Amino acid sequence: MRIQDKAWTTFANNRIQKSQSSIAKTLEKLSGGDKIVRAALNASGLSISETMRAQIKGLSQAQHNMQNGLSVLEITDSGLQSVNDALHRGRELAVQAANDTLTNEDRDAAQKELNQLMDSIDDTANYMEFNTQKILGEIRPLYIQVGANSGQSLAIDTVDVSTKALSLINASIQTQTNANDLIEKIDDALNFISKKLTNVGADYNALTLHHENVGRTEENLQKSESLIRDPDMALEMMDFVKQGIQEKGTTLLINQTNSNVKSLLGLFER
DSSP: OOOTTHHHHHHHHHHHHHHHHHHHHHHHHHHHTOSOSSGGGOHHHHHHHHHHHHHHHHHHHHHHHHHHHHHHHHHHHHHHHHHHHHHHHHHHHHHHHTSTTOOHHHHHHHHHHHHHHHHHHHHHHHHOEETTEESSBSOOEEEEEOSSSTTOEEEEEOOBOSTTTTTOTTOOOSSHHHHHHHHHHHHHHHHHHHHHHHHHHHHHHHHHHHHHHHHHHHHHHHHHHHHHHSOOHHHHHHHHHHHHHHHHHHHHHHHHHHHHHHHHHHHHTO
């Protein structure tokens, strides 16, 4: 006589082990908030997701880079405006000195103020910096990394507004001739500053547009990456409950089978 319980019990035990394994995987997803807790679960999805994450982090850093670039342009604009104001005042003094009604004392006083204005221009050129780098005292391209990949950069040209660059070294209004010459030189300098202000405004708008585009791209990539990596909490909870019910049902089945076997064996003890 045979008691046919072993095969059924083995089947039930296998069911429990599978349920416990599924429950463990679901708990990993729920606790870690990651649908791909290991590469074996979705190898291709993991590869795509990691590539997206690299791009997302790169785009995030690029936005910080562009914020620094915008700060450089704001400082440049402020410095150019300061030089522009000094030049306008210097031109007023030159026009005043071009009038022959001034006395020598008047010209000396005007020259003193002009010297102070020229010194202020050189101070702006020499001391206006961003992260210890001159932005108004030399001419060179300043490359801003605006993307997550190599070669995605935007060049900002720094400006030299020193009196040497503006051809205003040793500016003098001591004579009428000097004053008239200075008016022409300051007009040239004002035209130069005006063009640089226009360039700064164009660079600022271009960098702002890049910043907005990169922000939108990062947001879209995050959404796409989230679809791959982030679990649907509602579905995972439903699976968790379902797996728990299956495990309890299988456990009850095993217990019932064992109870039946014990009852049957008890018959032989009487």
